[in-house]
Amino acid sequence: MLPDYHLHTSLCRHATGTARAYKAVAQRRGLPEIAFTDHMPNPDGHDPDQRMTLEEWSLYQQMVMELQAPGAPRVLFGGEADYYEGCERFLRPFLASTAFDVVIGSIHCLGDWCFDNPAELQRWAAVDVEGVWRAYFELLGRFAGSGLVDVVGHLDLPKKFGHRPGDHIVRELAQPALDRIAAAELCIEINTAGLRKPVQEIYPSAMLLALARERNISICFGSDAHRPEEVGYNFEAALRLAKEAGYTEAVRFAARRKTAYPLP
Ligand code: ZN
Ligand code: FE
Ligand code: FE
Ligand code: ZN
Numbered sequence: 001m002l003p004d005y006h007l008h009t010s011l012c013r014h015a016t017g018t019a020r021a022y023k024a025v026a027q028r029r030g031l032p033e034i035a036f037t038d039h040m041p042n043p044d045g046h047d048p049d050q051r052m053t054l055e056e057w058s059l060y061q062q063m064v065m066e067l068q069a070p071g072a073p074r075v076l077f078g079g080e081a082d083y084y085e086g087c088e089r090f091l092r093p094f095l096a097s098t099a100f101d102v103v104i105g106s107i108h109c110l111g112d113w114c115f116d117n118p119a120e121l122q123r124w125a126a127v128d129v130e131g132v133w134r135a136y137f138e139l140l141g142r143f144a145g146s147g148l149v150d151v152v153g154h155l156d157l158p159k160k161f162g163h164r165p166g167d168h169i170v171r172e173l174a175q176p177a178l179d180r181i182a183a184a185e186l187c188i189e190i191n192t193a194g195l196r197k198p199v200q201e202i203y204p205s206a207m208l209l210a211l212a213r214e215r216n217i218s219i220c221f222g223s224d225a226h227r228p229e230e231v232g233y234n235f236e237a238a239l240r241l242a243k244e245a246g247y248t249e250a251v252r253f254a255a256r257r258k259t260a261y262p263l264p
Helices: 019-028 054-065 088-096 118-126 129-144 167-183 192-196 206-214 235-244
Strands: 004-007 033-039 074-082 102-106 187-191 218-222 249-254 257-262
Touching (some): 004 019, 004 074, 004 102, 004 187, 019 033, 019 054, 033 054, 033 102, 054 074, 074 249, 129 167, 167 206, 187 192, 206 235
Parallel strands (some): 033 074, 218 249
Antiparallel strands (some): 249 257
């Protein structure tokens, strides 16, 4: 089994289960390592219903740290940070003040629209789909070089509900962002949550993963579990996708440093 680097907990208000419950499933399924990467608090009022409050942050730390006993699975402390216009002001000092093993950076919202939120799905009907993808990759490219995070979360999240321009357009829009991800030596995750969504496809697509491989961008694996039973969700498919793209190794993290391991 592979490490799972993307787990949420009930603290984020749209997941269920304590950290202990996720660890129990990981143990039962034989995962060597897991990283808790719950949605980090945000004092700017960014998407407030999808995250813990600043006051709850120490609870989260405590809940994860007390699982860090010797033995399998190893438990890493992480977070999923949101990239948005102006996020550095809060994120840079916040990230520096906590001893993370790994930090995922994700874009879930463009302006006031959280495009992956089922409650805001109807807005897709009123937008130019290609324009959304363009804005998404422009924002991602801008943040890739910021040095804020270690891993880019769900690289092609705008496809979640099936809104996607043709492959040639996605390729053209994604390439500058991928160039910056490569230059910043960021890792991207192979995230199996997409298989549980209307698009029914892993993030990123095989096409985008091939472009990442060409640029020697490193990978890790994440289920983006929002329920304990989702730990390690369909990692067989994730491993297959990675190998088909030509990957022979993935990376693990500790204290925000990555080391490579060979794929099984
Ligand atoms: Zn979530
Ligand atoms: Fe996310
Ligand atoms: Fe997540
Ligand atoms: Zn996520």
